[in-house]
Amino acid sequence: MQRVRENGSEFKGCMQSVQFFKKGLQPFLGTFKDGTLHQRLISLFTQIKSLDTLAVRGSRTVFGGLQTAAGQGLLNPYLLTSGSRLEGVLRQAVVFDWASGLSLPDFEGQRVSFPAGATHLSLQIGYSSLDFTQQTSSFRSSETIYLSPADAGTIFIPAPAPTDTEGMQVGVVLARFVQEVNGQFYPLKSEGSVVMEVVGCRL
Template sequence: MAKFEGIFEIQGTMKGMTFYKSKDGLLIRAKGGVSKQRIKNDPAFQRTRENGSEFKHNSQMGQLLRQTVSPLLRLAKDYRVSSRLNRVMSQIKNLDTVSSRGERQVPIGIGTVDGKALLKGFDFNQNAAFLSVFRSPYSLDPVTGIFTVTDFQSEFHLRVPEGTTHASLSGAVLGIDFATRLYDTQYSNKVNFAIDTTLQTITLTPAALPTVTETQLFFLLIEFFQEINGVQYPLKNNSHNVLHILEVV
């Protein structure tokens, strides 16, 4: 796939090349190719079929994970989150050392220490990475799901976008079985505070523990607001909000 740069904006097909718009600008790709029927049946395309099968599986696993925290994801994501998460799922799938090529599975890969480490630390909004925004020590109890920050001063411990007057912290604990696609997401309380030097302790406690326990993920959401005449408005359509996977067990 190539990117087109020129003084004329072309869309459509010309001399076997298709020009089309994307969020990355005007792109070009060759028209046509090998028929679907040949790819499906020709032994020469066995590797292609294997790659396609695993690609589909990775996409399904990524979609499943996004679905589990959709209320949070609506508040903090970038437009590449699907492709970035699919790439991580592919890496996790590669850790399946027992299945045949073309049949490797995320549920097996995520059962490894390395598989969990690949998912831990994922930022759903790459434009607002947790480590660049949140600057305070914290504790997370993986048994209770309780997230705690002591001696927290928002003015010093958060890197806030221009125009921010308030912020909120909230969390979630997800229990998921990637093999059966069953999951249970439990959300915490939300703590809202002004951006100032007030010293405080913030505790986020999930409403309950997930009933699904195969794999557990712990999320933190940071939202930014601007207060006008006593009303807090999401800052710049939530584009600076953080959604981060703190831990995977």
């Protein structure tokens, strides 16, 4: 029974951490729906929690696991959507740096497989600070850029302003295929039209 209680306590902690993590990324996560994300995060955070070597069984936490290199390695990179990674969609390299932002060296729009109805691919990066101890978070995002099949050259998205909350720093990228109509951009609803993934995490 002791082991059951220990497992139950840690599982409850994982569930709370998943909810907190999703809340911290809500400005991006709230723009699309993925019915598989919650369960996938529970599985991920359970693995991360098990890497907490400082706490005794029954008291291990997700944040404890994230303080290890192995735990951070499970979160970064992590695909939050269910389809392809950004590099697979772009078919070219993506470079991330905390200080400068996101860049696509030698981008060629013609290499991207634009789905039917899409005129552009929107790209945006966000920084979330997650204080797992105090359960506080903050989020900052960059401007959105729109890339068409005709675009080429080095593409650069400057890093957003630093967040004002202590704790784990998580960098994410959000890419969506959109359709331009009279100067307005409308996200496509088709499967695989959105990509969100973690591109960096640090304490």
